[in-house]
Amino acid sequence: MVQERNKKIVVRNLNKTFVNQETGEQVVAIDNLNFSISENEFVAIIGPSGCGKSTFLYMVAGFEKASSGEILLSGKPITGPGRDRGLVFQEFVLFGWRTVLRNITLGLELQKMPRQDAEGIARRWIRATGLSGFENAYPSTLSGGMKQRVAIARAIAYNPEVLLLDEPFGALDVQTKNYMIKDLHSLWKEADKTILMVTHSVQEAVLMADRVVVFGNRPSGIVHEEIVELPHPREVGDPAVARHMKRVTDALSVEVDKAMLRERGQH
Numbered sequence: 001m002v003q004e005r006n007k008k009i010v011v012r013n014l015n016k017t018f019v020n021q022e023t024g025e026q027v028v029a030i031d032n033l034n035f036s037i038s039e040n041e042f043v044a045i046i047g048p049s050g051c052g053k054s055t056f057l058y059m060v061a062g063f064e065k066a067s068s069g070e071i072l073l074s075g076k077p078i079t080g081p082g083r084d085r086g087l088v089f090q091e092f093v094l095f096g097w098r099t100v101l102r103n104i105t106l107g108l109e110l111q112k113m114p115r116q117d118a119e120g121i122a123r124r125w126i127r128a129t130g131l132s133g134f135e136n137a138y139p140s141t142l143s144g145g146m147k148q149r150v151a152i153a154r155a156i157a158y159n160p161e162v163l164l165l166d167e168p169f170g171a172l173d174v175q176t177k178n179y180m181i182k183d184l185h186s187l188w189k190e191a192d193k194t195i196l197m198v199t200h201s202v203q204e205a206v207l208m209a210d211r212v213v214v215f216g217n218r219p220s221g222i223v224h225e226e227i228v229e230l231p232h233p234r235e236v237g238d239p240a241v242a243r244h245m246k247r248v249t250d251a252l253s254v255e256v257d258k259a260m261l262r263e264r265g266q267h
Contacts, residue, residue, distance in 0.1 A: 029218060030056060042194075099136050129184075162193060181208060212248050
């Protein structure tokens, strides 16, 4: 269980309802959600498509407003976007006219940090993400995995309290994804951040996270939490990893079945 004194993110009685402006129809995405994330904990959220997990991530990011309830970060309500959160998207959101180095220094430049200091920090994370030698390369010359490394380095470089990952490996091929999962765990430890990741992949969640939270069929609530107390790096072939994956998959499968029935109009 999350200890009270170590809570970094606290979600209290959170509700989110979308309203169709043309028909007035209401869709409840999140219903009375309550849970906490510890300081420096890596939590992965997984659930059926359309369950509200990405909506929740964007509420933590401050891009979506709650219909009721609240999300606290370090004891303060989240009311909008802020420098205390870094967001990495599934797509490689890079600026094509800026080099790798200049993409990573962007957040620091916006903070008015002196250029020499910003470049020093950026070069540290360039080394940590395995991008040494590509400082002056442009995004168009990089592979998908390298582009995502730049995006991750940029999010870490300006030192947010929390990293938010929205399907960070979703646009990568399987081999690149597996390589990055193994390669980047040391980066998460070096960054020493609280991390919240949304994913569709049970394997990604169990291989990376300290805790896997399964969201139920819409409206979202937590139907299962899996604590993964295994050393890194974790291997898919490890029987302990397989047991964790099975428990998460079993919980997820029930909710996916419910979602499929909902889509077919069966209740």
